Amino acid sequence: MTTANPITTTPRPLSSRRAAWHAYLALTTRDLHVLGRNLPALLVQVGLQPLLFTFAFAYVMPSIGSGLGGATSFSTILLPGLIASTLTLQSIMSVTGPLAAELGPGREITDRALAPLPVWALGLQKITSSAVFGLVSTLVVVPIVWLVHAPGNAPRAHIDNWPLLLTTLILSALLASTLGLLLGTAIDAAAFGALLGLLLAAATMLGCVYYPWTALHTIRWVQVLTLANPLVYMSEGLRANLTPSTGHMPTWAYLTALTLGTAALGHLALRRFARRVQT
Amino acid sequence: MNPTPTPAPPVTPAAATAHAPTAIRTEGLRKVYRRAQDGLVAVDGLDLTVHQGEFFGLLGTNGAGKSTTIGMLTTLVVPSAGRAWVAGREVRADPVGVKSRIGVVSQGNTLDRALSVADNLAFRGRYFGMPAAAARHRALELLEQFGLADKAGAKAHQLSGGQARRVMIGRALMHLPEVLFLDEPTAGVDPQAREDLWQIIAGLHETGQTVVLTTHYLDEAEALCQRLAVIDHGHLLACDTPEAIKATSGAQTVITVHYDADATPATDALQGIPGGPHDLAVDGPTVRVRTTHPDGILGHLLRAGSAAGLTVRDATTTPPSLQTAFLTLTGRDYTP
Numbered sequence: 001m002t003t004a005n006p007i008t009t010t011p012r013p014l015s016s017r018r019a020a021w022h023a024y025l026a027l028t029t030r031d032l033h034v035l036g037r038n039l040p041a042l043l044v045q046v047g048l049q050p051l052l053f054t055f056a057f058a059y060v061m062p063s064i065g066s067g068l069g070g071a072t073s074f075s076t077i078l079l080p081g082l083i084a085s086t087l088t089l090q091s092i093m094s095v096t097g098p099l100a101a102e103l104g105p106g107r108e109i110t111d112r113a114l115a116p117l118p119v120w121a122l123g124l125q126k127i128t129s130s131a132v133f134g135l136v137s138t139l140v141v142v143p144i145v146w147l148v149h150a151p152g153n154a155p156r157a158h159i160d161n162w163p164l165l166l167t168t169l170i171l172s173a174l175l176a177s178t179l180g181l182l183l184g185t186a187i188d189a190a191a192f193g194a195l196l197g198l199l200l201a202a203a204t205m206l207g208c209v210y211y212p213w214t215a216l217h218t219i220r221w222v223q224v225l226t227l228a229n230p231l232v233y234m235s236e237g238l239r240a241n242l243t244p245s246t247g248h249m250p251t252w253a254y255l256t257a258l259t260l261g262t263a264a265l266g267h268l269a270l271r272r273f274a275r276r277v278q279t
Numbered sequence: 280m281n282p283t284p285t286p287a288p289p290v291t292p293a294a295a296t297a298h299a300p301t302a303i304r305t306e307g308l309r310k311v312y313r314r315a316q317d318g319l320v321a322v323d324g325l326d327l328t329v330h331q332g333e334f335f336g337l338l339g340t341n342g343a344g345k346s347t348t349i350g351m352l353t354t355l356v357v358p359s360a361g362r363a364w365v366a367g368r369e370v371r372a373d374p375v376g377v378k379s380r381i382g383v384v385s386q387g388n389t390l391d392r393a394l395s396v397a398d399n400l401a402f403r404g405r406y407f408g409m410p411a412a413a414a415r416h417r418a419l420e421l422l423e424q425f426g427l428a429d430k431a432g433a434k435a436h437q438l439s440g441g442q443a444r445r446v447m448i449g450r451a452l453m454h455l456p457e458v459l460f461l462d463e464p465t466a467g468v469d470p471q472a473r474e475d476l477w478q479i480i481a482g483l484h485e486t487g488q489t490v491v492l493t494t495h496y497l498d499e500a501e502a503l504c505q506r507l508a509v510i511d512h513g514h515l516l517a518c519d520t521p522e523a524i525k526a527t528s529g530a531q532t533v534i535t536v537h538y539d540a541d542a543t544p545a546t547d548a549l550q551g552i553p554g555g556p557h558d559l560a561v562d563g564p565t566v567r568v569r570t571t572h573p574d575g576i577l578g579h580l581l582r583a584g585s586a587a588g589l590t591v592r593d594a595t596t597t598p599p600s601l602q603t604a605f606l607t608l609t610g611r612d613y614t615p
Contacts, residue, residue: 026405115406
């Protein structure tokens with residue numbers, strides 16, 4: 001073992017703003033590097049649940065004559081719903097999973113918190129990285145919900161407005177990741193697993209994943225109650241863009257909710273994150 | 280005229296850096312943890328100066344405020360009051376500027392468990408703006424330097440405590456920081472690994488690296504640091520070279536005698552140490568004398584005790600050390 005420091009000249013540090021930007025990109029590169037390495041396991045993890053679900057409800061049930069969805073095939077209703085729920089689940093979990101370890105007893109977060117960027121920007125970086133995770137997971141779920149169905153029960157979808165669809169997807173991923181950061185910093189890591197499972201189950205069942213929001217007009221109180229669930233706006237946003245014939249929430253409504261929701265929850269989550277990282 | 284030239288005083292390392300530019304300065308730095316019970320004052324009005332190229336130590340028992348001080352200097356703990364400049368940047372006004380210029384080895388193992396050892400270093404370099412190839416090159420170079428080349432592909436959790444600490448030091452050096460902070464770098468590692476770490480850290484300082492180290496090990500502080508800040512309950516008790524701290528705090532030898540019975544009734548007899556006055560304290564069967572002239576004192580305590588019907592069970596003489604200095608400064612034993 002030698003002890004000489006091989007380089008003794010100190011480089012000129014970048015300006016704080018440029019340094020922060022470099023750090024932001026490098027941290028994102030790090031996350032993508034880890035994502036790439038875990039991709040095979042991730043694909044199974046992301047794809048299995050939608051696959052089983054579509055197999056049971058879009059293939060088996062219609063095949064034995066117990067089809068859901070009335071005049072519209074259930075696979076058409078499921079298409080936007082399962083994309084939205086997978087996007088939500090994966091975006092949330094890709095923040096909360098690492099965060100529980102990082103804020104745990106070893107305080108691994110210190111490693112990232114010492115990178116030259118403000119602590120709030122580190123939180124924002126976690127949100128954007130997880131949104132990328134969420135969007136990648138939609139690429140896995142789309143072929144599953146598209147292809148797995150009983151004969152004659154293919155989902156009927158068409159896309160009129162690609163920019164609006166992409167905007168809706170990106171906003172949905174950002175909102176879900178923001179929720180993930182808020183949950184990950186607000187809830188104790190030890191209690192997290194069970195509590196997150198419950199929250200996500202409730203959000204999914206009441207998230208207009210398996211039924212369109214407009215169809216709820218017959219049970220008005222449920223229709224109003226579901227408006228408190230962020231997943232509703234993601235499902236309805238995708239429904240409006242992919243399967244408009246099933247009926248959907250107006251575009252202005254889901255876009256406003258997704259945008260304001262991300263901004264408001266983002267403000268809370270970043271404040272909370274800074275408090276957990278800096279004492 | 281003196282025909283023989285007076286020899287120049289030996290240049291101590293501290294004297295050599297005394298006029299060097301400042302690496303760290305704090306003014307009235309204070310931290311109160313409001314959420315703790317009764318608002319715990321962890322650091323209370325700390326004024327420190329660390330010069331460039333200096334090896335500076337923060338010494339104190341657990342809970343003295345060392346890690347909170349390092350936390351404030353590295354921007355991870357927000358000061359409640361006071362100001363601190365590190366590498367020319369104020370920690371609250373420009374935390375990103377401070378972080379760009381410092382390397383930190385935390386007390387716990389904060390290695391990125393999702394990455395290999397080499398990637399831990401390489402990505403750290405990239406966080407600080409190094410191009411990918413240069414970061415990779417320097418990472419492998421540092422691992423080689425620290426005798427960890429064969430661990431480049433290992434996962435962080437596969438390393439021993441000492442190896443993890445060496446990797447963390449390497450990682451902190453990736454971007455050539457102006458100031459290197461080491462928070463209890465040898466806590467919890469085996470003696471051989473401790474020796475290796477001392478060698479590495481001392482080697483870094485020899486190349487001109489400014490080092491700030493916290494430790495609760497007195498021998499570590501004395502062996503490595505040019506100057507020490509002794510901290511207790513958030514207060515700065517002394518800040519000087521280890522030699523000067525020992526000298527100014529009395530440079531006293533401490534003689535402790537345990538008798539078989541309460542020595543309080545014999546206090547007057549025990550006080551009559553020849554060549555006195557000496558600082559003698561009686562606490563039940565334990566008598567402790569702090570002195571700069573220790574000769575003959577133990578004999579006196581044996582004889583005077585015997586005359587008072589006391590038998591010596593145990594006697595120790597501790598030469599002047601940081602331990603006795605701490606005792607003089609705080610009035611209590613140093614128990615890390």
